[in-house]
Amino acid sequence: MTARLSAPARGLKAYVRHEVNVSVHGTEGLRLRERYADPPGDPGLFGPDSVTWRVHSDSPGMLMGGFASLMLQSLHPLAMAGVDQHSDFRTDPLTRLNRTAAYVVTTTYGSRQVAEAAVAYVRDRVHPHIHGTAPDGRPYSAGDPHLLTWVHVAEVRCFLAGYERFGAPPLTASERDRYFREVAVPARLLGARDVPESASEVAQYLRDMQPELQATEAAIEGIHFIRNFGTNPRERAAVRVVMNGAAALLPGWARDPLRLGRSDAVRLLLDRPLAQAAGRTLRWAMQPSEIVGMAYARMGRTPPAPHSDWRVHAEASNF
Template identity: 80%
Template sequence: MSDTGPARAVRHYVRREVSLTVHGDQGLHLERYSGPPGDPGLFGPDSVTWRVHADAPGMLMGGFASLMLQSLHPLAMAGVDQHSDFRRDPIRRLNRTVAYVVSTTFGSTEVAEAAIAHVRDRVHPHIHGTAPDGRPYSASDPHLLTWVHIAEVRCFLAGYERFGAPTLTPAERDRYYRETAEPARRLGARDVPESAAEVARYLRDIRPELQITEAAIEGIHFIRTFGATPLERAASRILMNGAAALLPDWARDPLRLGRSDLARLLVDRPLAQAAGRALRWAMEPSDIVGAAYERMGRTPPGRRER
C-alpha cells in the first residue's frame, strides 16, 4: 500500500494509536535502545528472537494468547487475580508487560539486565498468597516462572508464523526457544525447555496441573469485551479471536471461548490475518526496533522511508 496522501495519514494514525495503547503516554524511551553502539544486548540482530519479537501482529495476538494460556494454571491465575490491577487499569498492565519484553529483547545489555533484576528482586517478592483452593503460591516459584515463560514464547512463536511472517525452519524454532530460555533462567525459572520437542513434552506433562477457574473466565471475558467505544470493542474482539486460534486445541474448550472450528476457519482467521497485514504495514519497523538495529550499525529488515 502506498504511503502517500490518505494512506500516509491512515498509517500515521494507526501507528500513533497502537503505540499509545501498547507503550502508554510516557514515551518510547528510545535511549534504552539506541546505545551504546555495538552492544547486542541479550540477543543481537542475528538472533531469531529479534526476528520474532519485531513482528507486530505476531507479538500482539501472541501476547493475548499467552495471557489466556497462562490463566489455565490456577496458581498463576491466583497471583494475577489477587495482585494485578488489570480490571481497574488494564492498559497500564499491558504497558508494563510490553516494556519488560521489549527491554529484554531490544535493550542494551544494561537495560535488559536491569529489567530482569527489577522484576526478580522488586516485583515478584511481593506477589504471594493463597489460591482459592487453599494452596500457597509465589511469583518467585521457579515452577510457575517456567510455566509463564513457556506459555508466552510458545504463543509469540505461533503468532509470528500464523499471521504472515516467513515460516521458520525446525532448527530456527529450536534456536528461538534456546535463546529465550536464558532470560527466563535469570528471572528464576528452572528446567526451561530449549527446543520445540521439549516444549511439546513440557506442555503434555503439565496438563494435569491446569484447570479453569472463575477468575480466569472473568479475566478473559474482561479482555474480550475491552474498549471504550464500539470500534475499540470490535478491534479487541478481532484480536482476541485471532489470539484464540493460536492456542493448543486442548486449551480452547476449558476457556469457554465459544467459537466453533468453522467460525475460527472462515471468520476469525481471515479477519485476524487482515488485521495482521494492516498492523505490519502501519507499525513496522517500530521506532524501538529501528533504534536497536542502528545501535548495531544495521538496517532493520523491511525498513521504509516515512
C-alpha cells in the first residue's frame, strides 16, 4: 500500500511536477491528449513491450541523458554550426527544450500516425531550412544523413546511459541491443543512414567518429550558457546540479575538450550525491507520468510500477 502523503508533501510534489512539466514540455505539452490516448490499440512505433518505452519513461535518466546528449552532439563542428546559426537557444532556451522533448515523447508514446507525422514535420518542414557554412568553411545541412546519424546516436547513447546510471534496473546485453535496434526506426524515417543497431556497433561508431569531433568555440560557449541558465539563484543551482550529473554520463574523451573535466573526488563526493538527490526528487514528483499512463491505457495496459529505490551505478554504459 502506498503511504498517503501529508499536505506539505503533496504541495511540494505538485510544485516540482508543475515546474518540470512547464520547463520541459511547455504550457501546451500536456494538453494535447489526443497524441497519446487515441486510437485504442495503436502501439505507435514501439509499443508497451518495447525497451524504448521502459527507458524513455524514466524521468531522471531522460532529463540528465538529454542534457548529456546536447553536450555530446555539440562536439561535431557541423552539427554545432547548425545550432549556433539557426537556434534561438540563447534568447529562448526553454522553447528549444520544449520542441526537443515534444519530438522525443511524441515519437516514443504517440500513435503511429502521430509519431510518423512528427518525423515528417521535422524532416520535410524544419530541416530543409537549416543549412549554411560552418566557421571552418565547410557547408552543412540538417538533412545530411551523416549528421542525422551522429545526432541520433549521441542522443540515444546518452538516454540509455542516464537510465542505467541513475538507479533504474540495468538492462541485459540483449535488451541494450534491442533498444538501439528499436530507436533506429525513427532515425531512419528522419533520414539517417547506416544507423548502428547494437551496443557494440554504437561503441565502434563513436570510436570511428572521434577524428571528426572538435570542441569549437561555439560549443564551449553554448554549454557554458546552459550551465549558468536560470532566472534566480535557486534555478541556477538546480541547472548546475543537473548539468554536472549529465556531464558524468559522457565518456572521458568528450568531457575534457568541452572543459567539463572535474576531479574524480569532486564527481564522487559532490556531483554524484547531488545528482542522486535531484533524481530522487524528480522520480518522486514526476512518476507516474500522465503521458506514459495514457499510452499504456491506449493499449489496455497498466504502466509498470515506478522504481522505488535510487542506486547510482558505478559507471554508465561504456560507449
